[in-house]
Each structure stands twice: as C-alpha cells, then as structure tokens.
Amino acid sequence: MIRVSAIQQLCNMPQAQAYQHSAELIFTASNNGADLVVLPELHSGAYFPQREDKQFFNLAQSIPGDFTKHFASVAKRAGVVLVSSMFEKHNNKYFNTAVVFDSDGTIAGIYRKTHIPEDPGFYEKFYFANGDGQIKPITTSLGKLGVLVCWDQWFPETARTMAARGANMLIYPTAIGTIPEDNDNGAFLDAWITIQRSHSIANALPVISVNRVGLEEDLLSTVKSIDFWGHSFITSAMGELLAQADETPQIIYADIKLDNTLKTRRMWPFYRDLRPSLYSLPRSICD
Amino acid sequence: MIRVSAIQQLCNMPQAQAYQHSAELIFTASNNGADLVVLPELHSGAYFPQREDKQFFNLAQSIPGDFTKHFASVAKRAGVVLVSSMFEKHNNKYFNTAVVFDSDGTIAGIYRKTHIPEDPGFYEKFYFANGDGQIKPITTSLGKLGVLVCWDQWFPETARTMAARGANMLIYPTAIGTIPEDNDNGAFLDAWITIQRSHSIANALPVISVNRVGLEEDLLSTVKSIDFWGHSFITSAMGELLAQADETPQIIYADIKLDNTLKTRRMWPFYRDLRPSLYSLPRSICD
Numbered sequence: 001m002i003r004v005s006a007i008q009q010l011c012n013m014p015q016a017q018a019y020q021h022s023a024e025l026i027f028t029a030s031n032n033g034a035d036l037v038v039l040p041e042l043h044s045g046a047y048f049p050q051r052e053d054k055q056f057f058n059l060a061q062s063i064p065g066d067f068t069k070h071f072a073s074v075a076k077r078a079g080v081v082l083v084s085s086m087f088e089k090h091n092n093k094y095f096n097t098a099v100v101f102d103s104d105g106t107i108a109g110i111y112r113k114t115h116i117p118e119d120p121g122f123y124e125k126f127y128f129a130n131g132d133g134q135i136k137p138i139t140t141s142l143g144k145l146g147v148l149v150c151w152d153q154w155f156p157e158t159a160r161t162m163a164a165r166g167a168n169m170l171i172y173p174t175a176i177g178t179i180p181e182d183n184d185n186g187a188f189l190d191a192w193i194t195i196q197r198s199h200s201i202a203n204a205l206p207v208i209s210v211n212r213v214g215l216e217e218d219l220l221s222t223v224k225s226i227d228f229w230g231h232s233f234i235t236s237a238m239g240e241l242l243a244q245a246d247e248t249p250q251i252i253y254a255d256i257k258l259d260n261t262l263k264t265r266r267m268w269p270f271y272r273d274l275r276p277s278l279y280s281l282p283r284s285i286c287d
Numbered sequence: 288m289i290r291v292s293a294i295q296q297l298c299n300m301p302q303a304q305a306y307q308h309s310a311e312l313i314f315t316a317s318n319n320g321a322d323l324v325v326l327p328e329l330h331s332g333a334y335f336p337q338r339e340d341k342q343f344f345n346l347a348q349s350i351p352g353d354f355t356k357h358f359a360s361v362a363k364r365a366g367v368v369l370v371s372s373m374f375e376k377h378n379n380k381y382f383n384t385a386v387v388f389d390s391d392g393t394i395a396g397i398y399r400k401t402h403i404p405e406d407p408g409f410y411e412k413f414y415f416a417n418g419d420g421q422i423k424p425i426t427t428s429l430g431k432l433g434v435l436v437c438w439d440q441w442f443p444e445t446a447r448t449m450a451a452r453g454a455n456m457l458i459y460p461t462a463i464g465t466i467p468e469d470n471d472n473g474a475f476l477d478a479w480i481t482i483q484r485s486h487s488i489a490n491a492l493p494v495i496s497v498n499r500v501g502l503e504e505d506l507l508s509t510v511k512s513i514d515f516w517g518h519s520f521i522t523s524a525m526g527e528l529l530a531q532a533d534e535t536p537q538i539i540y541a542d543i544k545l546d547n548t549l550k551t552r553r554m555w556p557f558y559r560d561l562r563p564s565l566y567s568l569p570r571s572i573c574d
Binding site (some may be wrong): 114115116117118119130134135151154155156157158160161164165187190191194195197198199201202238239240268269270273274275276278279280281 | 401402403404405406417421422438441442443444445447448451452474477478481482484485486488489525526527555556557560561562563565566567568
C-alpha cells in the first residue's frame with residue numbers, strides 16, 4: 001500500500017517564496033503519511049507562458065542547479081518520493097521537464113514533456129522544445145512512475161507507451177484553466193477528467209493528475225489572465241475517482257495498491273487481446 | 288446536419304421475430320427523421336455466446352444471405368443508412384461482423400470485429416475468429432463510418448486508427464451487461480461510458496454506442512443469465528453526451544454536424560502535436 005498525494009497549490013508568487021511554499025506543503029503531506037508527492041506543472045512561480053517574452057528564458061535552470069538542490073533536500077528531509085516540474089535549460093534547448101527525486105534526495109530521473117501546446121495564453125511552443133527522449137517510466141523506490149506532463153494527457157498513446165514499458169502508475173503535473181473568453185459550460189474540465197480516467201481504464205493503472213489553482217493575472221498577456229481550475233484527482237486502477245479536489249488550494253491523498261493492476265488486468269484482459277499489427281497512426285499526418 | 292439514432296432493443300427472441308422487431312424499430316426511427324440507424328451487436332436473437340455449443344454455428348450466415356437480404360430491403364424501404372450486426376460464416380471461418388447498408392439497400396461495407404473477448408458467459412473466442420481486415424471506415428452517402436464492435440471499444444488504438452483513416456464518426460454495436468456474480472457498484476458501466484467518451488475527445492468525433500437491453504436467461508450457461516444494461520449513448524465531437532438511454536428498450540436520437548470535427552480539432556489541436564515516432568506498443572506483448 002502506497003499513500004500518494006497531489007499538491008494543488010497557488011504558484012503565482014516570486015520564485016523563492018514558491019520554493020518555500022511547496023516545501024511546506026510537501027512536509028504537510030509527509031506528516032499525513034504520504035509516500036509519494038506530486039506538484040503541479042511549473043510550480044515555482046507565475047505561469048510565464050501566458051505571454052511570449054524573451055526575458056522569461058532567464059527563469060530556466062540546468063540540472064543540477066538551484067531547483068534540483070532545493071527539492072532534493074526537501075524530498076530527503078520529508079522522506080518522500082517527489083515529482084516536481086521545472087523550466088530546464090539543456091545545452092541550447094529549453095524543455096518543460098519533470099524531475100523525480102527519490103526519498104534519499106537523489107534524482108531518480110527526468111522526463112521532458114513530449115507534446116507542447118500552443119494556444120492563446122499558453123504560448124509553450126515559444127519556450128519549450130519537444131521532449132527529445134523516450135517515453136518511459138522512471139524507476140524509484142516506490143515503483144516505476146509513468147511521469148508525463150499536462151498536454152501529454154490528451155494522447156492515449158503516451159499512456160499506452162508508459163504502460164507497455166512497465167509503469168505502475170501514470171502521473172500528470174498540469175497547468176490548465178480557463179481564459180476570460182472561454183465559455184464552455186465546463187465541457188473542457190469534464191473532457192480533461194474523462195480522458196485521463198480513460199488512460200487508467202485502458203491500462204489498469206492509477207492516475208495522479210495535479211493541477212495549479214488560482215487566478216493568475218498578467219496585464220501584458222493577450223488573454224490578461226488564466227483561472228487555473230484545480231480539480232486535481234487520483235484514480236484507482238479501474239479509473240474510479242479515489243480523491244478529487246475542488247477549485248481551491250488543497251492536498252489530496254489516496255492509498256493505492258500496485259497489485260491491483262495485475263488483478264484488474266485479469267478482470268479486464270485488454271492486454272491479452274491487443275493487436276498492434278493492425279493499429280495505424282501514419283507518421284505522415286504529423287511528422 | 289445528420290440525425291443519427293441508436294436502437295436499444297430486446298433481442299432474446301426467435302430469429303424471424305427479431306428480424307421483424309428490428310425492422311419495425313428501424314421504420315419508427317426513420318419516421319422520426321433518422322438518417323442513420325444503428326442496431327446492437329448480434330441483434331437477431333439470444334446472445335448465444337453465453338455458452339459454448341456447437342449447434343449455434345448453424346446460426347451463422349454468409350454474405351449475401353437471408354440476413355443481408357432482409358436488412359437491405361428494410362434499409363431501402365426506410366431510406367436510412369443502417370448499421371447491423373451478424374454472425375458471419377466466411378469460407379471456413381466465423382466472424383462477428385457489422386454490415387452497413389446504404390439507404391438504397393446496397394451493402395456499403397462490412398467490418399469484422401478485431402478484438403474478441405472471452406469471459407465466463409461471453410465465450411466469443413469459441414465462435415469468432417479475430418477480424419482479418421484492415422481497421423478502416425466504411426464510405427456511405429452520409430460520410431465515412433468508423434464502425435467497430437463492442438470489445439474494440441476498450442482499445443484507444445482502434446478509435447485512433449479509424450480516425451486517422453478519415454472516419455467521420457465512431458459506431459459501436461455492443462452486447463454488454465452483468466452476470467449474477469458481478470457486484471461492481473456500477474464501476475464497469477461507468478468505465479464503459481468513460482472510455483468511449485475518451486475516444487470522442489481524443490479524436491474530435493461523435494460516438495454512437497448501442498447496447499442490447501434486457502435479461503437473457505440460459506439455464507445451460509455457466510452464468511445462467513446476462514442482464515444487458517442498455518445505457519446506449521451518442522456524443523458530440525467533444526465527448527459530450529447528446530443522448531443517453533436508461534436500462535429499458537428505447538430509441539435515442541441526436542442531430543450531429545460533421546463539420547464540428549474540424550472546428551473541434553482547431554480548438555483542441557491534438558492532431559497537430561501527435562508524435563507517432565515516439566509511441567511504442569511492442570508487438571511482442573501480444574502477437
């Protein structure tokens with residue numbers, strides 16, 4: 001049994017304050033028995049992709065660096081496996097990168113966001129190159145973590161690839177919300193939950209999806225503000241909602257058993273019947 | 288604008304009676320303005336895979352045959368595009384086959400179920416060979432229909448393949464329900480709806496899922512009965528439920544615009560960002 005937790009936090013604050021705020025929440029989660037703690041996407045300050053501005057490239061850090069030094073220390077002191085998210089500079093490229101720390105403070109692995117969105121107010125293609133690595137789980141003392149990031153959550157292929165490569169759970173640090181012109185009556189939020197639950201169902205894996213929360217204004221942005229809608233959640237290996245946040249800052253928890261995946265795959269034996277030779281996603285449609 | 292309909296019907300009756308019952312419901316749907324009518328899986332009688340019994344192979348028919356003759360005539364007289372489902376004998380193999388008739392009574396195409404389930408009470412691997420064709424849409428006067436069958440609905444790959452090959456909608460004739468020993472508090476039904484809505488969301492396509500309904504007893508079966516739970520539904524191109532049945536016999540309708548797919552793919556530009564070269568589903572895991 002593993003207790004997992006999702007820290008749905010306010011992020012719109014100076015970096016030093018955000019480092020401290022996340023650290024305090026990680027210690028709180030640890031004190032509440034969490035073995036695994038997941039932070040939202042790019043949690044160390046305002047969501048800078050609200051606008052395209054070259055100065056924000058100064059926020060990027062290398063690995064190792066101040067960011068990894070800080071959160072390695074927090075993970076070790078809290079005694080938790082920690083999934084964090086940062087703006088990474090690597091050689092001449094910049095990535096949207098999740099960094100996983102084991103509970104001894106070592107870096108268990110990193111994952112560079114595979115799919116990069118680009119929408120008014122979410123100008124990520126300006127900042128981030130496409131992830132350049134394999135889609136594969138990160139091995140930790142708690143098992144193999146299928147860490148993906150935000151926009152990846154809309155692609156069943158990323159979940160399947162992680163699962164086929166042995167992930168024990170799927171984890172999505174996220175930054176999603178509405179801009180003032182949005183008027184979708186909640187259809188987008190509902191779709192966001194639905195598609196991630198479907199990855200849980202198709203692969204018999206728990207899903208931990210952790211969103212930012214709160215209104216972030218940027219008067220120089222074309223959209224002027226984004227209201228990050230929270231609603232982080234954790235599913236069972238059958239896609240059931242074990243815990244779900246509302247639209248306020250909070251930490252949610254769930255106790256999960258990794259061997260439920262084996263049991264669920266015997267009950268729902270989709271893997272027995274996969275026929276990869278018949279599936280086609282022509283590379284020509286996007287490469 | 289196309290009016291689509293799903294006929295959630297009782298099927299547990301002699302074949303001649305089932306033929307007549309489906310025909311009456313198709314005419315009703317047509318009278319209510321339906322352009323496209325979808326029947327549930329294996330609608331021409333009791334769900335015989337409740338047990339393994341060689342005598343049931345006598346139910347299989349060739350194409351063309353009595354089944355196609357009957358439903359071609361009904362489609363033509365009702366003036367609808369019709370998605371039907373049958374037990375097909377083809378050379379020395381037997382398939383679980385969807386047959387699509389255009390509104391002039393011609394056979395627009397067939398689809399042989401790709402993934403065959405096998406569970407107590409659902410002994411389909413005894414009867415049906417794996418579908419041997421490509422997963423590709425069937426062209427009709429109403430557009431390209433992405434016709435799949437039941438168990439296929441649990442595989443995001445089949446939906447993606449249909450979509451990548453130009454399907455305008457996804458259609459799932461289905462036979463799903465509970466056996467007396469099931470005690471899942473509705474988790475299975477919820478998962479069934481969730482994963483199919485996810486195909487709608489991932490691909491920006493309407494989904495029409497049509498289930499059998501009603502208790503079918505078979506005292507020679509190991510499970511003794513299956514309660515087909517109905518709950519057929521139709522989604523928008525954003526995965527929203529436009530119509531949903533309860534657990535009683537009924538016809539549901541929805542008006543859909545095929546150009547909503549284009550609009551939705553501009554709003555949710557997942558296809559822009561697909562990276563097929565990174566997705567992996569090793570053939571070794573099942574072939």
